[in-house]
Amino acid sequence: MSYATASSWVDALSIAMVAASILALWTRSLGRLVLVLAVQSSLLAVAGLVTGIATGDAQVVVAAVVVLAVKAVILPGLLWVVIERTAPTHAVEAYLGSRTSAALGIAVALLLARLLAAQPFRTEIGADRVLATSVSLMVIGLMIMISRRQAVAQIAGFLALENGMALAALTATYGMPLAIELGVLFDLLIVVLVAFVYSRRIHAAFGSLDTQQLRKLRG
Amino acid sequence: MTALSLALLVIPLGGAGIALWCRPLRRAWAVSLATAAVELALAVWLAVRVQTDGAQSGLRGWLYLDSLGALVLCLTALIGFIAILGARDYLGREIEEGHLHVADGAHFFPLTLAFLGTMVAVPLMNNLGLMWVAIEATTVVSALLVGISRSHAGLEAAWKYLMLASVGIALALFGTMMTYYASRGVLGSSNSALQWTHLLAVARSLDPQVMRLAFVFVLVGYGTKAGLAPMHTWLPDAHSQAPSPVSGLLSGVLLNSSIYAILRFRALAVPAIGGGFVDHLLIGFGLMSIIVALPFLTVQGDLKRLFAYSSVEHVGVIVLAVGIGGSVALYAAVLHMVAHSLAKSGAFFSSGAIAQLLGTRRMGRIRGLTKSAPALALALLASVLALGGFPPFAMFTSEFGLVLGAFDQGRGALGVVAALLLALAFAALLFHTAGMVFGEPAPRREEHAARPDLLIVASAAIPILLGIWLGIVPPGPIKDLIRDAAHILEV
Numbered sequence: 001m002s003y004a005t006a007s008s009w010v011d012a013l014s015i016a017m018v019a020a021s022i023l024a025l026w027t028r029s030l031g032r033l034v035l036v037l038a039v040q041s042s043l044l045a046v047a048g049l050v051t052g053i054a055t056g057d058a059q060v061v062v063a064a065v066v067v068l069a070v071k072a073v074i075l076p077g078l079l080w081v082v083i084e085r086t087a088p089t090h091a092v093e094a095y096l097g098s099r100t101s102a103a104l105g106i107a108v109a110l111l112l113a114r115l116l117a118a119q120p121f122r123t124e125i126g127a128d129r130v131l132a133t134s135v136s137l138m139v140i141g142l143m144i145m146i147s148r149r150q151a152v153a154q155i156a157g158f159l160a161l162e163n164g165m166a167l168a169a170l171t172a173t174y175g176m177p178l179a180i181e182l183g184v185l186f187d188l189l190i191v192v193l194v195a196f197v198y199s200r201r202i203h204a205a206f207g208s209l210d211t212q213q214l215r216k217l218r219g
Numbered sequence: 220m221t222a223l224s225l226a227l228l229v230i231p232l233g234g235a236g237i238a239l240w241c242r243p244l245r246r247a248w249a250v251s252l253a254t255a256a257v258e259l260a261l262a263v264w265l266a267v268r269v270q271t272d273g274a275q276s277g278l279r280g281w282l283y284l285d286s287l288g289a290l291v292l293c294l295t296a297l298i299g300f301i302a303i304l305g306a307r308d309y310l311g312r313e314i315e316e317g318h319l320h321v322a323d324g325a326h327f328f329p330l331t332l333a334f335l336g337t338m339v340a341v342p343l344m345n346n347l348g349l350m351w352v353a354i355e356a357t358t359v360v361s362a363l364l365v366g367i368s369r370s371h372a373g374l375e376a377a378w379k380y381l382m383l384a385s386v387g388i389a390l391a392l393f394g395t396m397m398t399y400y401a402s403r404g405v406l407g408s409s410n411s412a413l414q415w416t417h418l419l420a421v422a423r424s425l426d427p428q429v430m431r432l433a434f435v436f437v438l439v440g441y442g443t444k445a446g447l448a449p450m451h452t453w454l455p456d457a458h459s460q461a462p463s464p465v466s467g468l469l470s471g472v473l474l475n476s477s478i479y480a481i482l483r484f485r486a487l488a489v490p491a492i493g494g495g496f497v498d499h500l501l502i503g504f505g506l507m508s509i510i511v512a513l514p515f516l517t518v519q520g521d522l523k524r525l526f527a528y529s530s531v532e533h534v535g536v537i538v539l540a541v542g543i544g545g546s547v548a549l550y551a552a553v554l555h556m557v558a559h560s561l562a563k564s565g566a567f568f569s570s571g572a573i574a575q576l577l578g579t580r581r582m583g584r585i586r587g588l589t590k591s592a593p594a595l596a597l598a599l600l601a602s603v604l605a606l607g608g609f610p611p612f613a614m615f616t617s618e619f620g621l622v623l624g625a626f627d628q629g630r631g632a633l634g635v636v637a638a639l640l641l642a643l644a645f646a647a648l649l650f651h652t653a654g655m656v657f658g659e660p661a662p663r664r665e666e667h668a669a670r671p672d673l674l675i676v677a678s679a680a681i682p683i684l685l686g687i688w689l690g691i692v693p694p695g696p697i698k699d700l701i702r703d704a705a706h707i708l709e710v
Contacts, residue, residue: 180348
């Protein structure tokens with residue numbers, strides 16, 4: 001694969017990932033939220049694969065495969081299990097409406113694309129939108145975390161945020177040393193597992209996953 | 220160095236594994252205390268080697284320890300040991316009074332040792348990526364400790380901590396990646412491109428624009444974990460809801476680890492992009508932290524939250540001093556780090572014991588401690604004086620150094636403002652403490668024991684006594700260590 005083809009693929013995939021994040025902001029169903037997340041992680045893995053194949057770097061290919069397993073299969077699966085057990089209606093409870101949050105997400109993505117266009121940050125293969133898209137993914141992930149009330153939806157937001165970072169890691173700095181890449185993924189997995197433990201404890205203590213009950217500590 | 224560092228990394232995990240199988244709790248405590256003692260001895264041994272033979276590097280350059288790292292390492296092991304020392308009786312009483320399930324209590328010591336192990340790893344890592352992994356691991360383990368009681372407030376604090384710290388640390392990883400991106404152009408794609416020592420050697424040729432972006436992400440990211448305002452909002456909850464031995468570790472040690480990470484990146488960013496940008500950011504965040512903490516210190520009603528907000532203030536002081544720069548202020552920054560660790564862990568260990576003894580953390584309900592618990596009253600008062608920079612405590616020297624350093628660098632106005640803010644914060648702290656220490660004690664509730672346990676008092680007294688020692692007659696080797704560490708910051 002030539003660098004030119006690969007870079008246009010990576011750019012297109014990264015934009016598709018941002019679109020997935022905006023969908024995640026828009027949807028009102030926890031099931032669809034998890035599905036969108038799994039799709040986004042798969043897009044990420046493909047972007048990693050493309051980079052790995054184009055540069056001939058086996059480490060990136062390995063990292064992309066691990067990403068696919070952990071982020072597109074294991075973590076969404078776990079999220080789904082928690083939702084099945086704890087959220088009977090499967091509805092997203094949020095502080096912001098569908099349209100408002102999606103519109104805000106689009107605005108953020110466009111704004112960042114303009115702001116970061118001038119930064120001297122190109123991937124090895126020449127994809128030049130990765131900085132803007134990965135920062136957009138991080139900001140939109142944060143928006144999901146802030147504006148959703150259920151603990152599981154906040155975990156999903158964190159994963160979307162983390163996908164933004166992984167995009168930059170896999171494509172821009174292609175081959176952050178594999179040992180570190182795997183260390184990072186392992187840490188992420190543990191964080192999410194601990195978050196699951198806590199969401200179960202919150203459910204046991206309060207009878208629901210609504211983090212609005214977690215507002216006693218002030219001042 | 221390799222063998223020593225690997226021992227430092229493996230021993231806490233091994234100890235945690237053993238403690239997990241130990242019943243009853245006292246036996247798990249004994250194992251943990253022994254582990255922490257070995258850890259402390261190894262840390263001091265390694266620090267002595269660093270001081271005699273210069274910076275050590277091991278495992279083909281993946282491990283590295285200089286005076287700054289050695290100082291952070293020794294502080295971590297020391298406070299870890301003291302925290303575990305007082306934890307047995309604290310925990311026993313929590314279980315007795317039904318605040319903690321026996322089954323959850325059994326996880327306390329293994330988790331605390333694992334927490335200690337992750338914190339010890341931070342200064343040993345030469346690779347910035349692995350340093351990130353270690354710092355993220357501290358979040359995971361300590362979040363489990365913060366919510367160990369499963370109380371509503373504890374769960375809230377743990378959840379907020381886990382979410383906010385994870386986001387913060389994700390930003391720091393992004394900054395780390397940008398640094399890698401910048402270094403790859405110079406060092407090529409290899410493991411060495413993230414080794415701090417390699418990066419330092421070529422720092423001048425790193426792309427300034429990329430490094431600028433990288434430093435902003437790193438500062439905001441690790442700054443979240445260090446409790447810099449305005450990213451500090453999780454800190455008062457987590458530090459006040461955790462079991463008191465853990466509160467001391469969170470405030471006294473973990474904040475240092477995050478500051479340490481920021482300092483490592485600062486050493487790369489300053490040569491790459493010039494000092495002005497970096498210094499202004501540090502001064503801005505430092506001042507903001509002090510200013511934001513002030514009103515919460517003044518109107519605070521909860522004893523442990525009072526000290527948590529005081530941590531926000533003191534992290535601000537350290538970062539401010541680093542931002543001012545110059546040899547005087549940098550020395551002050553390092554000394555302040557040490558002094559704050561000692562004073563704040565003493566404050567949390569004593570206030571935890573007081574809260575347990577009286578069954579309340581509302582400062583309005585605590586009166587006349589000199590009569591009901593004189594030893595703890597003395598420890599509390601001493602730690603507050605230490606935190607306020609009252610002579611003879613070491614913080615007097617460091618805060619004086621901060622102001623002096625500011626004038627030295629031609630930022631006199633900044634020094635005056637900082638001194639004023641610090642005085643106000645001290646006044647607030649002293650006002651609350653005087654109310655608790657003096658006066659007539661409230662009628663005691665029957666169910667609470669009359670005397671504090673000896674080990675808890677010891678754990679509160681040791682850091683404070685060390686702080687006084689450091690303030691009056693700092694022993695030569697420690698003085699040298701602090702001076703050498705400050706020297707490393709002069710980039």
